[in-house]
Amino acid sequence: MARIPPLEQAPDHGWAREEWERQVRAHGRMTQMKRTLAHSDVALRALMEWYALRDEVLPFLGERLSDLFSHAISAKTDCLICSTYFRRTLIDRGERPDAPALDDREQAVVDFGLALATGRHFVPDETYARLARHFTPREIVTLTAFGALMVATNVINNALEVDLDDYLKPYVKGAP
16 A cells, blocks of 8 residues: 555646646546656656656667666566556567567666666676767766666665556466
8 A cells, every 4th residue: 555645636737736637638647656646746757757867878778678678677676566557568569578589789778777776876897898889978868867767666666655557457477
C-alpha cells in the first residue's frame, strides 16, 4: 500500500495541474507515480525531465536500447513499477526482457546502467572503457544523467511504495 496516497484529481492550479492535463491528453491517464509526485510541482517537474533526457539519448541509442537500459536499471533497483513498465514495452515489441540478444555496444550500455543502479553507483573502469569505445563524452554525460533520473524515479517508487498501475499487472515478472 502506498505511503503517500496519489492524488485522485488534478491540483487546482500550478505546473502539476498543467502536466496532469498533458498526460491525460497524451496517454489517457495519469500514472500512480505521477499522481503521487503531483503533490509537489517541483518534484513532478524534476522527474518529468527524464523525458527530455530520453529525447536526447534516442538519436544515439535508439528506442530499443533506451528501453533496455532503463529496464536494466529498474530491475537492478528492484523497482516494481519501472521494471514492469519497461518489461511491458519490451514484450509488446517482441523482446525477451530477461534474455535480450545484445551486441557488444548494447551490452556495454546495459552494463553501464547496471553499474549506475548498484550501491555506490560506482562504474568499474572496464565497464566505462567498453562504453567509451562507442560513445562521445557528450553522449556519455547525457546517458549518465538519463540513467541517474531513472534511478531517482526508482527511488521515489520504492521509498514511497507507490502502487503498481492496473494496466501493468499482466507484465509483472512471473505473472501468468
